[in-house]
Amino acid sequence: MLNALRQKEKQIAVIGLGYVGxxxxxxxxxxxxxxxxxxxxxxxxxxxxxxxxxRQLQSDAFAGADIVFTDNPDDLKQAHFFVVAVPTPVDDYKVPDLKPLQRASETIGxxxxxxxxxxYESTVYPGCTEDDCLPLLEQYSGLSLGNDFxxxxxxxxxxPGDKARTLPDILKVVSGNDTEAAQTIADVYGCIIRAGIYTAPTIKVAEAAKVIENVQRDLNISLMNxxxxxxxxxxxxxxxxxxxxxxxxxxLPFTPGLVGGHCIGVDPYYLLYKARQLGYDPQVINSGRRINDGMPAFVATKLVQMLLHRDKNPAQTKVLVMGLTFKENxxxxxNSKVADLVRELTKYAINVHVVDPHASPNEVAHEYSMTLLDKPSSQYDAVIVAVGHDVYRTLDVSYFKSLMNEPPILLDLKGLYTIRKSDEIEYWRL
Incomplete structure (x- = not known):
C-alpha cells in the first residue's frame, strides 16, 4: 500500500474536512x-x-497540495486508503449522535x-469502530474484514488554535485489525508525522486512550470549578x-472555566453511554460533567448577586458578553458554554449583548438564534469577558470603564486581568 501511495498509483481519501480532516x-x-x-x-x-x-489555515497551506476537493461520493471510488474525520457530537439528551459516522461508513462502503x-479518527467510545462502523462497511461493500479490506x-x-503543536509535531497513536494492518497504517502516517508513531495493541485500546485524554482534562477542570x-x-x-x-x-495548575467545544465537553458522554450499556453508572465522570455543565448558571447567579448588591435591578440592566467561541483565537x-451563559442571563430578563471578533454572525444566528454585534455599544451595567482572545488580553481598566455606567462591574472568566481596588471597578474572576 505505501509504495503504491508513494508512486501515486493509489490515492488517500479524507472524509470530513473540518478542524481535524x-x-x-x-x-x-x-x-x-x-x-x-x-x-x-x-x-x-x-x-x-x-x-x-x-479560518485556521491560511491560503498558502493549500499551495502545491496534490488534492481534489469534492462533495461527490463517486470520486471516492478512486481511493484506496480512507481516513474518516467526521464530527461525533451528542444530542440534546447527551446521547452520542453517530449519524455522521454512520453516513460516512455507508459512503465509504x-x-x-x-x-x-x-x-477512523473521530473520537468514539471503545468498540464503536468494530461494533458500529464495521458492519456498515461490510453491508454496503459486500466485502469482509480481513479477507478483503x-x-x-x-x-x-x-x-485548534495551537500554532506551536501542529499535526506533524504531535505523536500519533495508530491501531489495526491485525498486525499487518497496524504496521501499514503506522508506515503511512509515519510519512507525515515527525513526532513519531505509537502502535496500540488493539483498536479498542486506541479508542479508549483517546476518550480518556479528554475525560481526564474534564475531571481536572471540574475539580477546579x-x-x-x-x-x-x-x-x-x-x-x-x-x-x-x-x-x-x-x-498541576489546572484552572476553572467554562468547558465547551467538541472534545472535553462531549467526549465524556461517549464513555458514560458505553459504561451504562454495560450496566455500570460511572460516579466520578458523571459528577465532573454535572459540575462543568452547571458553571454557566453559577456565573449568571454571581452576576445577578453583584447587580443587586449595587442596587441594580437585573431586569433593567444591559450586560456585555465578550467572546462566544468555545476557546480563544x-x-x-x-457546544459553546458561553451561549449557555447568555441563556442563563436572559432568564433574569437581562438585556445581553454579545461580541466576538472570531465568530461568524451567521453561524451564531443559525446555531443559537443569537445576534452577534460588530462592536460593543455603551452604557452597560456589567461586562463579562468570557473567552481569552488575544485581542482582549491587552485591554485595560479605562477601556472597560468607558463601556459602563457607574458603578462598573467586570467579570473575568479567564483570569486575564489584575485589577486593584484603587481602579474603582468591581472585579470578580473565576
Whole structure:
C-alpha cells in the first residue's frame, strides 16, 4: 500500500474536512494524491478556492497540495486508503449522535474495494469502530474484514488554535485489525508525522486512550470549578490560590472555566453511554460533567448577586458578553458554554449583548438564534469577558470603564486581568 501511495498509483481519501480532516488531508497531499470529501457543498467550494471555512489555515497551506476537493461520493471510488474525520457530537439528551459516522461508513462502503484500508479518527467510545462502523462497511461493500479490506483507528490530536503543536509535531497513536494492518497504517502516517508513531495493541485500546485524554482534562477542570465555587463562598481569589499552590513541584495548575467545544465537553458522554450499556453508572465522570455543565448558571447567579448588591435591578440592566467561541483565537462555536451563559442571563430578563471578533454572525444566528454585534455599544451595567482572545488580553481598566455606567462591574472568566481596588471597578474572576 505505501509504495503504491508513494508512486501515486493509489490515492488517500479524507472524509470530513473540518478542524481535524482538513489539516490531515493537506499534510498527506504534500506527498500523496488525495481526495478531500465533505458533504457540505459550500465548504467544498471554499476549499477549492484555497479558503479554510474554519479560518485556521491560511491560503498558502493549500499551495502545491496534490488534492481534489469534492462533495461527490463517486470520486471516492478512486481511493484506496480512507481516513474518516467526521464530527461525533451528542444530542440534546447527551446521547452520542453517530449519524455522521454512520453516513460516512455507508459512503465509504459503496466505494470500498478489495485491498483497501479504512481508518477512523473521530473520537468514539471503545468498540464503536468494530461494533458500529464495521458492519456498515461490510453491508454496503459486500466485502469482509480481513479477507478483503483492513480496518484501523488513529485518534485525532488536533488542537485548534495551537500554532506551536501542529499535526506533524504531535505523536500519533495508530491501531489495526491485525498486525499487518497496524504496521501499514503506522508506515503511512509515519510519512507525515515527525513526532513519531505509537502502535496500540488493539483498536479498542486506541479508542479508549483517546476518550480518556479528554475525560481526564474534564475531571481536572471540574475539580477546579468546584474549588472556585467553594472559595467564592469564602471570599478567596481562586487564581491566587492556584498561584500559591503552583509553588509545589508536583501541583498541576489546572484552572476553572467554562468547558465547551467538541472534545472535553462531549467526549465524556461517549464513555458514560458505553459504561451504562454495560450496566455500570460511572460516579466520578458523571459528577465532573454535572459540575462543568452547571458553571454557566453559577456565573449568571454571581452576576445577578453583584447587580443587586449595587442596587441594580437585573431586569433593567444591559450586560456585555465578550467572546462566544468555545476557546480563544478560533472561530469554532460548537457546544459553546458561553451561549449557555447568555441563556442563563436572559432568564433574569437581562438585556445581553454579545461580541466576538472570531465568530461568524451567521453561524451564531443559525446555531443559537443569537445576534452577534460588530462592536460593543455603551452604557452597560456589567461586562463579562468570557473567552481569552488575544485581542482582549491587552485591554485595560479605562477601556472597560468607558463601556459602563457607574458603578462598573467586570467579570473575568479567564483570569486575564489584575485589577486593584484603587481602579474603582468591581472585579470578580473565576
Amino acid at each position: 482538513l489539516p490531515i488531508a493537506l499534510e498527506f497531499a504534500k506527498q500523496f494524491r488525495v481526495v478531500g470529501f465533505d458533504n457540505n457543498p459550500e465548504r467544498v467550494t471554499m476549499l477549492q478556492r484555497s479558503e479554510d471555512p474554519s 459503496r466505494a470500498l474495494k478489495p485491498g483497501d484500508y479504512v481508518i 483492513k480496518l484501523g483507528y488513529s485518534p485525532e490530536r488536533i488542537n 468546584e474549588l472556585a465555587i467553594i472559595f467564592d463562598k469564602m471570599g478567596i481569589d481562586t487564581q491566587e490560590v492556584i498561584k500559591a499552590a503552583s509553588t509545589k513541584w508536583n501541583f 478560533i472561530a469554532d462555536i460548537r
